[in-house]
Amino acid sequence: MRNSARLTLRNIWPRNNLSSSSKTANFTRTFSLGLALRQQDVVNVTFVRASGEKIKASGKVGDSLLDVVVNNNVDLDGFGACEGTLTCSTCHLIFKTSDYEKLPDKPGDEELDMLDLAYDLTDTSRLGCQINLTKDMDGLEVHVPATINDARAA
Amino acid sequence: MSLTRNFFNCRRSLININSSSFSTSAVKSQNVQQATGTKRICIVGAGPAGFYAAQYLLKQLTDCAVDIVEKLPVPFGLVRFGVAPDHPEVKNVINTFTKTAENPRLRFFGNVTLGTDVTLQELRERYHAVLLTYGADQDRELELDNERQAHVISARNFVAWYNGLPGAEQLQPDLSGRDVTIVGQGNVAVDVARMLLSPIDSLKLTDTTEFALQALADSKVERVHLVGRRGPLQAAFTIKELREMLKLPNVETCWRPQDFTGIEAQLDKLQRPRKRLTELMLKSLGEQSSRKAGTINKQFLPIFLRAPKSIAERKMEFSITELRENSAVATEATEHLPADLILRSIGYKSSCADAGIHFDAHRGHVCNQQGRVLKEDKSQAEPGLYVAGWLGSGPTGVILTTMNGAFTVAKTICDDMAANAFDATSIKPGLVMDNNKRIVTWQGWQRIDKYETEAGKSKDKPREKVVSIPEMLRIAGV
Numbered sequence: 001m002r003n004s005a006r007l008t009l010r011n012i013w014p015r016n017n018l019s020s021s022s023k024t025a026n027f028t029r030t031f032s033l034g035l036a037l038r039q040q041d042v043v044n045v046t047f048v049r050a051s052g053e054k055i056k057a058s059g060k061v062g063d064s065l066l067d068v069v070v071n072n073n074v075d076l077d078g079f080g081a082c083e084g085t086l087t088c089s090t091c092h093l094i095f096k097t098s099d100y101e102k103l104p105d106k107p108g109d110e111e112l113d114m115l116d117l118a119y120d121l122t123d124t125s126r127l128g129c130q131i132n133l134t135k136d137m138d139g140l141e142v143h144v145p146a147t148i149n150d151a152r153a154a
Numbered sequence: 155m156s157l158t159r160n161f162f163n164c165r166r167s168l169i170n171i172n173s174s175s176f177s178t179s180a181v182k183s184q185n186v187q188q189a190t191g192t193k194r195i196c197i198v199g200a201g202p203a204g205f206y207a208a209q210y211l212l213k214q215l216t217d218c219a220v221d222i223v224e225k226l227p228v229p230f231g232l233v234r235f236g237v238a239p240d241h242p243e244v245k246n247v248i249n250t251f252t253k254t255a256e257n258p259r260l261r262f263f264g265n266v267t268l269g270t271d272v273t274l275q276e277l278r279e280r281y282h283a284v285l286l287t288y289g290a291d292q293d294r295e296l297e298l299d300n301e302r303q304a305h306v307i308s309a310r311n312f313v314a315w316y317n318g319l320p321g322a323e324q325l326q327p328d329l330s331g332r333d334v335t336i337v338g339q340g341n342v343a344v345d346v347a348r349m350l351l352s353p354i355d356s357l358k359l360t361d362t363t364e365f366a367l368q369a370l371a372d373s374k375v376e377r378v379h380l381v382g383r384r385g386p387l388q389a390a391f392t393i394k395e396l397r398e399m400l401k402l403p404n405v406e407t408c409w410r411p412q413d414f415t416g417i418e419a420q421l422d423k424l425q426r427p428r429k430r431l432t433e434l435m436l437k438s439l440g441e442q443s444s445r446k447a448g449t450i451n452k453q454f455l456p457i458f459l460r461a462p463k464s465i466a467e468r469k470m471e472f473s474i475t476e477l478r479e480n481s482a483v484a485t486e487a488t489e490h491l492p493a494d495l496i497l498r499s500i501g502y503k504s505s506c507a508d509a510g511i512h513f514d515a516h517r518g519h520v521c522n523q524q525g526r527v528l529k530e531d532k533s534q535a536e537p538g539l540y541v542a543g544w545l546g547s548g549p550t551g552v553i554l555t556t557m558n559g560a561f562t563v564a565k566t567i568c569d570d571m572a573a574n575a576f577d578a579t580s581i582k583p584g585l586v587m588d589n590n591k592r593i594v595t596w597q598g599w600q601r602i603d604k605y606e607t608e609a610g611k612s613k614d615k616p617r618e619k620v621v622s623i624p625e626m627l628r629i630a631g632v
Binding site (some may be wrong): 021072077078081082086087088089090109110112113114116117119121 | 207209210213241243244246247248250392394395397426427430431552553554557558561
């Protein structure tokens with residue numbers, strides 16, 4: 001929504017600037033700043049399945065990892081069954097220790113309660129619906145716990 | 155033209171079906187065979203196991219058609235009739251199931267009962283594969299005298315009552331006594347305890363049926379005992395549900411300190427989930443003595459190491475047990491607990507819907523190996539017959555467990571199909587929509603859904619469930 005608002009603004013500017021050339025420079029600066037902000041917003045995430053297969057996806061700062069899976073149609077059967085309401089553990093993801101420790105918020109009781117029911121629970125497990133993307137997470141790789149889909153890959 | 159000459163003509167120029175010389179049934183059957191048969195799979199039971207299996211099959215087999223047959227006019231099984239009304243987010247999976255149901259390759263046949271409206275034999279003739287996912291509709295009994303008395307009811311039935319399962323409205327549980335004793339400590343038992351002790355105002359905003367809300371509003375129940383045979387380390391409820399009980403407004407949780415002798419010393423040996431649950435119990439126990447007495451008149455009393463022995467009129471006798479190698483062993487000593495109402499919550503059980511199903515009556519589920527239903531002599535699998543969900547694994551596990559199980563069995567079906575373990579090439583007709591039978595389609599369910607949602611609006615409830623089957627059929631338009 002933010003991006004489309006910026007696009008609208010960019011469309012309005014040229015009309016206002018037709019009469020005054022001094023404003024054109026400002027317009028150009030805002031235009032390129034606008035683009036740079038959009039790039040800054042994007043966070044790239046890779047989901048690694050137990051088979052080793054890597055699925056690249058991306059989201060915006062503030063999106064949860066569940067949002068990323070849903071918006072990119074990442075092929076993970078049954079992911080996010082309760083739609084981010086902390087009443088299941090199907091968005092269970094496993095982080096590298098260094099990434100896990102850098103996550104800004106520690107899991108609260110509610111998240112831990114649901115994680116306790118997850119398969120293949122580890123010390124660096126989190127629920128994807130509770131992790132919101134920051135720019136620091138650009139390039140993040142998370143592991144998806146093994147499911148039957150991975151059992152088939154030799 | 156003679157039939158034989160026509161046949162030879164077909165073989166020479168199969169593609170030229172527009173030629174006027176081709177008009178016999180031999181040509182027609184050739185063409186039908188070329189548009190190779192859709193693989194038809196029938197799933198019996200429209201609960202989580204059925205829907206998750208359908209989701210998987212439709213995705214992996216791009217040329218399959220799935221029909222879901224359901225006894226009731228309405229889908230979703232225990233997600234609709236088992237999940238507690240005050241846990242609406244758990245029901246979000248309904249959105250996933252609805253998406254599956256809207257796949258053009260899926261058809262829903264509501265109000266069709268296996269065993270009476272259609273037999274297993276007929277389904278196996280009409281489909282390449284049949285997957286049984288009709289779950290568990292019975293419950294295990296204590297097998298004690300007086301169990302048939304009016305004041306002894308099954309937790310399953312109580313849950314069905316407040317959740318509006320057709321037929322369960324007849325239950326009319328007597329909530330005029332002060333003491334309720336629940337035998338069993340699983341999440342079903344805790345759900346029942348919570349429904350009995352929750353403030354009525356919060357329940358009024360849920361989809362609890364109106365007659366149940368009325369009865370709960372008039373309830374005189376003050377104390378709910380939750381009794382288990384074994385100790386705190388074997389408690390079957392999970393931490394989220396316990397936390398909810400501990401936070402219930404105007405309800406005091408009372409543990410028995412003697413139940414926890416030696417428990418703290420074992421904490422370090424426990425896996426994280428069990429450890430956190432035990433820590434929560436110990437914390438609550440620790441805070442017990444410092445809690446103010448006073449205005450709280452409702453109590454939740456978890457009791458361990460007591461096994462059911464006999465049922466009397468307003469009380470129940472329990473054997474005091476000891477733990478030996480993780481099992482409860484009864485001693486000679488007994489204890490009586492007050493029990494104006496007794497709820498047994500010691501497990502669900504499946505029933506055998508059709509004589510053709512090889513059913514293990516002792517264990518209460520279908521004999522199978524990794525989802526493949528076994529033959530009578532258990533030596534081999536029945537080709538093309540499968541089971542998933544509680545009907546195959548026994549009645550334990552949350553939706554996640556059933557989801558994984560359903561995906562696994564669906565994958566087995568796909569693998570078996572690829573390995574030609576059953577016939578998947580001949581033409582199968584599937585079930586036919588018979589206008590004489592009152593079959594509820596997905597559109598029919600949507601009409602019921604809309605009706606229920608509208609009916610709930612005036613009461614600030616997400617829905618007011620229709621409980622009568624004739625009413626459901628009328629609204630569905632059949």
